[in-house]
Amino acid sequence: MEYKLDFRTYSDALKKNKLLGLKCNDCGTFTCPPKMTCQECAGTDLEIVELSGNGEIVTFTQTFVAPQGRECEAPYTIVMVELDEGPWTMGNLIDIAPDKINMELIGRKVRLGHKVFPGDTYSDGEAARPLFSFQI
Amino acid sequence: MRRVAVVGTGHTRFMFNSPKTEVEMLAEASMDAINASHLKPKDIRAIFTGNVLGDFSEGQGMVQSYLANDIGCFNIPASKFEGACASATMAIRDAYMWVASGFYDIVLVGGTEKATAMGTPLATRTFAMFGDSRYEYPAGFTFPAFFAMEAHLYSKKYNVPLERLKEQMALVSVQSHHYGMKNPHAQFHKEITVDKVLSGFMVTSPLQLLDCCPFSDGAAAVVLASEDVAKRLTDKPVYIAGVGQASSGKMSSQYKYLPRLRARELAVKQAYEMAGLGPEDIDVCELHDCFSIASIIAVEGLGFAEFGKGGELWEKGETKTGGKIPVNISGGLKAKGHPIGATGASQLHEITRQLRGELVDEGRQVAGAKVGLVDTLGGDGVIVNLILKTD
Numbered sequence: 001m002e003y004k005l006d007f008r009t010y011s012d013a014l015k016k017n018k019l020l021g022l023k024c025n026d027c028g029t030f031t032c033p034p035k036m037t038c039q040e041c042a043g044t045d046l047e048i049v050e051l052s053g054n055g056e057i058v059t060f061t062q063t064f065v066a067p068q069g070r071e072c073e074a075p076y077t078i079v080m081v082e083l084d085e086g087p088w089t090m091g092n093l094i095d096i097a098p099d100k101i102n103m104e105l106i107g108r109k110v111r112l113g114h115k116v117f118p119g120d121t122y123s124d125g126e127a128a129r130p131l132f133s134f135q136i
Numbered sequence: 137m138r139r140v141a142v143v144g145t146g147h148t149r150f151m152f153n154s155p156k157t158e159v160e161m162l163a164e165a166s167m168d169a170i171n172a173s174h175l176k177p178k179d180i181r182a183i184f185t186g187n188v189l190g191d192f193s194e195g196q197g198m199v200q201s202y203l204a205n206d207i208g209c210f211n212i213p214a215s216k217f218e219g220a221c222a223s224a225t226m227a228i229r230d231a232y233m234w235v236a237s238g239f240y241d242i243v244l245v246g247g248t249e250k251a252t253a254m255g256t257p258l259a260t261r262t263f264a265m266f267g268d269s270r271y272e273y274p275a276g277f278t279f280p281a282f283f284a285m286e287a288h289l290y291s292k293k294y295n296v297p298l299e300r301l302k303e304q305m306a307l308v309s310v311q312s313h314h315y316g317m318k319n320p321h322a323q324f325h326k327e328i329t330v331d332k333v334l335s336g337f338m339v340t341s342p343l344q345l346l347d348c349c350p351f352s353d354g355a356a357a358v359v360l361a362s363e364d365v366a367k368r369l370t371d372k373p374v375y376i377a378g379v380g381q382a383s384s385g386k387m388s389s390q391y392k393y394l395p396r397l398r399a400r401e402l403a404v405k406q407a408y409e410m411a412g413l414g415p416e417d418i419d420v421c422e423l424h425d426c427f428s429i430a431s432i433i434a435v436e437g438l439g440f441a442e443f444g445k446g447g448e449l450w451e452k453g454e455t456k457t458g459g460k461i462p463v464n465i466s467g468g469l470k471a472k473g474h475p476i477g478a479t480g481a482s483q484l485h486e487i488t489r490q491l492r493g494e495l496v497d498e499g500r501q502v503a504g505a506k507v508g509l510v511d512t513l514g515g516d517g518v519i520v521n522l523i524l525k526t527d
């Protein structure tokens with residue numbers, strides 16, 4: 001059985017600022033990041049949908065100790081965003097001063113952009129990830 | 137299913153920059169376990185090992201076969217289990233099932249790791265491999281970042297102000313260092329204070345240096361045997377009364393359930409039901425304190441505290457010897473150290489010694505301990521629990 005929406009297709013779309021996910025025709029749940037089956041009911045009757053890319057921050061961290069090869073990115077902020085359609089997705093937060101990163105971030109409305117991680121020795125090529133900024 | 141017991145155990149010192157190889161460390165711990173069991177290598181029927189990053193740290197894969205040969209367990213089946221930091225506990229659970237089923241009578245289980253050989257940048261990179269590489273690592277997601285995001289979520293969801301939560305977290309690390317002082321195998325032998333934890337450098341907010349366990353080198357091993365064999369070998373068998381294991385997907389896929397970890401709740405339920413016991417029956421617990429917040433989340437998932445109130449156990453001193461539920465009297469991953477492939481075997485070694493009453497001289501015996509619990513977490517996707525008892 002083939003993936004309805006695989007990583008490469010997801011990443012290529014994200015590079016055009018399109019956040020693709022899956023809508024379950026059995027239970028209506030949206031699954032994003034995509035996977036083989038619905039995150040709630042394990043159903044496989046799924047259709048590819050473009051999500052709004054809007055959501056709110058549910059948690060975050062500001063990382064100072066980066067993995068090998070990514071030291072120049074630190075410090076950076078990782079956010080988990082609950083998308084308007086329901087699923088949670090991880091990305092980075094931009095447009096914020098480092099000293100403003102605190103619990104007040106939780107609940108802030110954000111919108112989607114993207115940035116490409118070019119990959120390193122241990123990753124199979126590049127990968128786009130969501131890059132969130134505040135909704136105006 | 138037959139009853140299965142721990143017969144003998146072995147444990148190297150946990151440390152930075154071990155001069156030994158992973159196979160050497162595991163061979164030393166294994167021979168100690170075999171000797172403590174009054175056995176010879178030829179008596180071992182199969183080997184189950186945990187080792188995670190040997191390929192990155194010393195260019196060595198497949199340590200299990202070299203271990204078998206090194207200790208003279210020539211040509212026996214030897215298998216390796218990979219579940220990140222829970223690898224050895226996975227190996228123990230599988231070894232338990234092979235003996236319980238009657239397939240083997242006597243087996244060796246152990247784990248080894250030499251993470252400090254990688255240095256912090258590569259170690260941080262490789263530990264990040266236990267998150268989702270395609271959908272989450274691109275954002276710079278590291279393993280500390282998982283628990284850092286859990287901490288902020290916990291504070292928000294349970295309405296525990298971050299300042300108070302940070303103090304509770306600091307108390308977890310302070311207690312671990314206190315008991316680590318008394319454990320000769322521990323990586324750290326120094327007391328720390330809440331102030332010192334709260335003034336450490338920020339690793340990934342809100343986790344500061346002393347909220348995090350170290351990178352470590354070390355090994356631990358145990359011999360398991362069927363009940364009839366174990367009774368011939370030792371007058372203090374420690375029985376595996378219950379086991380449980382569960383998995384989950386990447387952090388975002390666990391969404392609404394977080395900061396609770398469903399895998400732990402399912403795994404420990406299996407173990408409790410199999411043992412016919414509950415959280416109120418546990419006398420001593422070794423749990424997976426890779427980060428201070430992880431301990432608070434763990435005591436809740438294991439049933440020792442209500443959700444949102446785990447930190448109060450440390451505030452009230454209930455996690456010390458003599459408290460309601462003594463936790464990590466070994467010093468835990470934080471002070472004892474966390475050589476990831478070895479950790480589950482180290483936790484089982486510790487609980488075995490507690491239940492045998494062997495820690496009086498070290499000043500950290502839980503008086504009258506009869507039932508113990510092991511809790512090990514691997515990445516964001518594996519949790520294994522073991523329940524041990526003396527009869």
Ligand SMILES: [Zn+2]
Binds near residue numbers: 029039040041
């Ligand atoms: Zn569904």
